[in-house]
Amino acid sequence: MSLFNIDQIKCKRDGICAAECPAKIIVQDDKKSFPSLIEDGEEFCINCGHCAAVCPYGALTLSTMPLSACPPIQKNILPDADALKQLLRARRSIREYKGKVVSRKLLAELIDTARYAPTASNAQQVQWTVFQNPEDVRKLAGMVVDFTKMILPVMTDVERAKRMQRLVDAWADGKDRVMRGAPHLIIVHCPADLPFTATDCAIALTYLELYAYSKGLGTCWAGYFTAAAGMHEPLIKALDLPAGHKCFGAVMVGYPKYSYHRIPLRNEPLITWR
Numbered sequence: 001m002s003l004f005n006i007d008q009i010k011c012k013r014d015g016i017c018a019a020e021c022p023a024k025i026i027v028q029d030d031k032k033s034f035p036s037l038i039e040d041g042e043e044f045c046i047n048c049g050h051c052a053a054v055c056p057y058g059a060l061t062l063s064t065m066p067l068s069a070c071p072p073i074q075k076n077i078l079p080d081a082d083a084l085k086q087l088l089r090a091r092r093s094i095r096e097y098k099g100k101v102v103s104r105k106l107l108a109e110l111i112d113t114a115r116y117a118p119t120a121s122n123a124q125q126v127q128w129t130v131f132q133n134p135e136d137v138r139k140l141a142g143m144v145v146d147f148t149k150m151i152l153p154v155m156t157d158v159e160r161a162k163r164m165q166r167l168v169d170a171w172a173d174g175k176d177r178v179m180r181g182a183p184h185l186i187i188v189h190c191p192a193d194l195p196f197t198a199t200d201c202a203i204a205l206t207y208l209e210l211y212a213y214s215k216g217l218g219t220c221w222a223g224y225f226t227a228a229a230g231m232h233e234p235l236i237k238a239l240d241l242p243a244g245h246k247c248f249g250a251v252m253v254g255y256p257k258y259s260y261h262r263i264p265l266r267n268e269p270l271i272t273w274r
């Protein structure tokens with residue numbers, strides 16, 4: 001079966017699909033010929049779908065991606081620049097959560113949206129583990145505290161050790177500064193030995209955080225957890241990731257207890273213009 005099919009009645013031979021193909025496997029010799037695949041083109045296709053998505057006439061159909069499965073972009077509901085800028089600036093890391101749990105449907109919707117984040121070579125290797133049960137999230141927090149207690153005596157960075165000691169002391173005092181009492185934790189993981197997986201995971205979680213905020217949810221990166229996730233044996237066991245996978249990030253998720261009313265200051269960007 002051919003990688004793509006051109007509807008010769010719909011195709012206007014404008015060359016856009018060939019121009020936009022990132023792997024440059026589609027060619028169109030001149031305005032009279034139809035786009036075609038280079039020899040062995042299948043081998044280099046990254047299945048990004050750009051050729052089909054960019055055609056204004058729906059003339060190109062990929063064998064891997066029927067057009068009927070690729071919804072049209074609803075340009076009328078895209079946020080304008082001001083709305084998007086406000087969202088990006090107003091999102092905050094949330095560290096106080098209501099007791100209310102988030103439905104599995106909504107958690108799934110967050111991930112279903114985040115899977116549209118870019119991935120290097122469109123590899124789409126990011127996988128997700130969702131801890132839905134608040135009790136389990138609390139147990140994971142406890143394991144991070146255990147790990148912190150273990151490494152504290154050998155920590156050479158004095159300032160960092162002081163911060164970690166405060167986290168341990170807070171836990172002893174009944175305060176969870178690891179998961180902040182969030183009811184859920186969403187973890188991203190990938191095969192550890194592929195290039196760019198850490199970046200892919202970080203972008204995916206960033207998409208998820210922003211969409212979660214737009215849905216009235218609160219999130220916060222779980223950095224202490226992520227650091228311990230690849231090192232502490234009981235935690236590695238509890239996560240039970242697929243063989244060869246590494247956790248590259250995690251966010252706490254829940255309904256925020258408080259809402260923010262102002263955008264705090266951030267450093268001016270350090271830019272080198274050349």
Ligand SMILES: Cc1cc2nc3c(=O)[nH]c(=O)nc-3n(C[C@H](O)[C@H](O)[C@H](O)COP(=O)(O)O)c2cc1C
Pocket residue numbers: 091092093094095178180220221222223224225
């Ligand atoms: C990689 C990463 C790890 C983080 N880990 C934690 C964490 O373990 N606990 C926490 O409370 N906040 C954590 N944060 C949140 C940052 O502290 C927060 O983004 C920063 O203070 C700025 O606040 P804002 O997100 O509200 O703009 C983390 C953020 C990132 C990007």
